[in-house]
Amino acid sequence: MPPAPLPWSVFADPFAEAGDQSSQTQANKVHVRVQQRSGRKCITTVAGLPDDLDVKRIMKACKKNFNCNGAIVKDKETATDVIQLSGDQRTIIKQFLEDQEICGQDEVVLHGF
DSSP states (O other): OOOOOOOGGGSOOHHHHHHHHHHHHHTTOEEEEEEEOSTTOEEEEEEOOOTTSOHHHHHHHHHHHHTOOEEEEEOTTTOOEEEEEESOOHHHHHHHHHHTTSSOGGGEEEOOO
16 A cells, blocks of 8 residues: 655745745845847846936947847836936946946846846
8 A cells, every 4th residue: 555645734945935035145146137128139127226226327328339229118017216227237237337346246146048
């Protein structure tokens, strides 16, 4: 006779600790993502910048230094400003944020392909 299956309450939830821990550590991170548009076109988004920074001024400096177009949009979920830049600008935006001392090296997280 096979042993009876264990109830689910015996097993620990593997995502409980990760969810609690990631919400604390992800709160002060700046996320740089690349999103595919159509064909070879893509957009780089910078989210999670602190509210006390002048996001419009940062976007203007990025547009001038990287020779690309950009816009500021509001995130529907968090109601924070997100910078959108045309093209794949992930590595140079990370370098820019670190060089201008806007964010530390450990605060910037790169996402994408």
